[in-house]
Amino acid sequence: MERLIESNQITLTGTIDSAFAYSHDIYGEGFYQTYICVERKSGTIDRLPVIVSERLIDVSKDWTGEEVKVEGQIRSYNKHTGQQTRLLLSVFARSFEPLSDDEAKKENINAVILDGFVCKQPFLRQTPLGREISDLLIAVNRPYRKSDYIPCVCWGRNARYATGLAIGERIILKGRFQSREYLKKIDDETTEERTAYELSVQTIKEVEKEAMSKEGIFDE
Numbered sequence: 001m002e003r004l005i006e007s008n009q010i011t012l013t014g015t016i017d018s019a020f021a022y023s024h025d026i027y028g029e030g031f032y033q034t035y036i037c038v039e040r041k042s043g044t045i046d047r048l049p050v051i052v053s054e055r056l057i058d059v060s061k062d063w064t065g066e067e068v069k070v071e072g073q074i075r076s077y078n079k080h081t082g083q084q085t086r087l088l089l090s091v092f093a094r095s096f097e098p099l100s101d102d103e104a105k106k107e108n109i110n111a112v113i114l115d116g117f118v119c120k121q122p123f124l125r126q127t128p129l130g131r132e133i134s135d136l137l138i139a140v141n142r143p144y145r146k147s148d149y150i151p152c153v154c155w156g157r158n159a160r161y162a163t164g165l166a167i168g169e170r171i172i173l174k175g176r177f178q179s180r181e182y183l184k185k186i187d188d189e190t191t192e193e194r195t196a197y198e199l200s201v202q203t204i205k206e207v208e209k210e211a212m213s214k215e216g217i218f219d220e
Contacts, residue, residue, distance in 0.1 A: 007032060007069045007115035008073040008148065009139045010091055010177055012048065013108050014038035018067050018074070020059040023051055028096070031053040033090065034063070036070065039108045046110065046179045049090040051075070056096045067104035071095045074112065074140075074199070076148040087149060089197040091177070112199055114150060114173045115207070116140035122154075124163045134159035137146065138173065152199040160202060170207040 020032035031051050038046045050070055052059065072093040079086045096214060120137040127133055136152040154162045165171065178200045183191045 002153075002161060008142065009068075010020055010072055010115045011073055011109050011111045012036055012038055012050075012177070013067070013103075013193065014048075014110075016063045016068055017047060017082065019062045020052065028138075030059070032059045036091075038066065038108050040110070040134045040178075041107075041174070043117055046177070047195075048177060050093055050096075051090050051094045052096050054182045055091060064205060067099040069097050069103075069109075073142070074114070074148060076149055076150060087151070107196070110176045110178075112173075112175050114138055114142075114152075114199065116141055116150070116171065116173075118171060119149065119163050121167055122162045122165060124159055132156055132159045134162040136162055136165075136170070136173075138199075144177050150199055152201050154204065156199045158201050158204050162201075165206070171205070172205045172207060173199060173201050175202045 014036040014189050017035040017037045019033050023031045023033045025031070029051055033049055035047050038048060040046065050072075057063070069093060070093050071097070072091050074089060075092040076087055076089050079088050085090050103117045116138040117140075119139045120134065122134045122136050124132060124134050131153065134154045138150050138152055139147045140150060141147050152175070154187060176199070178198060180198065182194055182196055185191050185193045
């Protein structure tokens with residue numbers, strides 16, 4: 001189980017941007033959602049959903065504006081609305097700690113490591129400005145035979161490399177969890193503004209079959 005936990009890691013430092021709202025309950029333990037704003041070096045702000053247990057912090061208090069450090073995992077689940085299904089992502093916090101004034105003055109952290117499997121064939125395309133881009137969908141295993149499906153976006157050299165990957169290949173990715181606004185076309189006359197969450201890939205590496213065999217994951 002420890003290896004499964006290590007296969008999906010995220011560390012964030014940023015500013016709480018909303019009060020805690022009830023999300024769900026598991027065996028009497030309440031979980032609440034808030035949003036954390038993390039500033040990139042470019043100045044762009046990523047507003048990221050975080051799920052926190054009531055046992056980690058006082059969720060009855062309004063922490064809006066406070067600087068915090070979160071360590072946990074990126075989790076996914078499917079939301080069914082009518083005939084449509086949407087993949088929703090959030091950060092599941094394993095630790096949630098307020099930062100001191102000195103700690104808060106340091107550069108924000110947004111660091112992700114994923115160890116998972118390609119589950120959709122990536123294709124190379126170009127943005128309107130001519131940048132090469134490739135989208136990946138990665139399945140990351142977690143305990144109790146569950147998996148999280150995490151969209152990833154690769155640029156430039158990483159995008160070209162990703163297009164050579166086959167479905168089922170195991171890879172390790174490092175990058176940043178980001179938010180992106182877009183317009184969803186509902187019908188010919190209606191559009192809806194939505195937010196997508198994805199991993200912006202900084203490094204990508206295949207895991208050798210020999211290593212997978214040693215871990216009992218791959219068997220010839």
